[in-house]
Structures are given as C-alpha cells and as structure tokens.
Amino acid sequence: MIYISDKAKQKVDALRAEGTLASDYFLRVSVVGGGCSGLSYKLDFDNETKPKDQVFEDKGIKVVTDLKSFLYLCNTTLEFSEGINGKGFYFNNPNAARTCACGDSFAV
Template identity: 65%
Template sequence: MNSTFSADSIKISDAAKARIEQILTEKNDAAAATHFVRVSVVSGGCSGLSYKLDFDSEEKPKDQIFEDNGVKIVTDMKSLLYLLGTTLDFSDGLSGKGFFFNNPNAARTCACGESFAV
C-alpha cells in the first residue's frame, strides 16, 4: 500500500464530497464508514478511455491512496498516470446530473463526458 499526498494528486470538489457523504449515509450500514472512492481508467468509450468510479472497502497491494477534502480516494498505478491533477466533481443541474472528472490530461473528450483521450 502506497500513500501519496502531493499537489498532483486526485482532488475532490465540495459538491462531490457532499454527494459521496450522502450516498454513504443512505447505505445505512456500519460498513459504510470503511468505504472509500475507487477511481480508475479503463479502455473503452467513444474517445478510447473511460472513467470508472466505485465505492470499495478493500485496498489492493499496489493501490495509490490520496485524501482530499476529507475523502479517501484510491486508484491503481496505471490509472494514476491518466488521473494526476484531476478533480472529481458532481453536478445536479439541468445540463446533467452525476459525477464528472475535470481532467487536465485529456486532449479530447466525448460529448457525454464519460470517455477521453490523451
């Protein structure tokens, strides 16, 4: 397990933090307190790479661990290369509802915002 805290880590916006806390509260079980956000990048999507966001409670040996805005974020080393400097955000506005990634490494994104290319 590696812990990394730097200016180039993965960030969490206030809106994303509030939604994450709401989801974990709604889980209404004691194990929710041990869950963290796992983000990764997988092949696929119309631009070539897609984001994957899950709640998890088990760390893996090569996980890279960050904490920002009081939220624990875990990713694998391969995904970290694509995600450095990225901010996880949340919107519940009229133009779309859900989590989205503000990724400075993305050269282009698709219209839905769920995939990107570097």
C-alpha cells in the same frame, strides 16, 4: 493527487448519511479502455485496497486508484453536478487532450 470538489464531497457524504455506504468504504477511481474517445473513467465504492494502489485523501474523502490509472488521473478533480442538465459524478481531467460530447470518455 486526485482531488474532490466541494459538491462531490457533499454527495459522497449524503450517500453515507443515507446508510448506503459503510464508513470503511472509499472511492475507487480507474481508467479502462473504451468509449468513443478511447478511454473511460470508472468510479466505484470499495473497501479493499490492493498492494500497488495509490491512496489519496482530499476534504476527508479517501480516493484510491491503481498505479496505471493514476498516470492518466494525476491532478484530476472529481466533480458532481445535479439538475436537469446535471451529469452526476464526472471528472475534470487536465491530462485529457480531447473528450467526447457526453464527457464519459477521453484521450491523452
């Protein structure tokens, strides 16, 4: 499962309310190579699923990931922070053995 924090849900709902996202769009989360720790998160809005996608829903938000990325993302929570030190969307990943200082990449 991939989880959504209350603040992340509020931000996604706000983006939809602004009219920037159609109601059929969902969050696509993936892991790609790169970053100072070796792996990086990728977060997009998408409206097309692929045959081997893993589909979850938490707090009314649909989250989709490819099978390979799910191996790294199992039990991860998508968070949102704002303000002077805010990061925007970020991931709280219990599978990460280490992360970089900026929090954009990780290693397992």
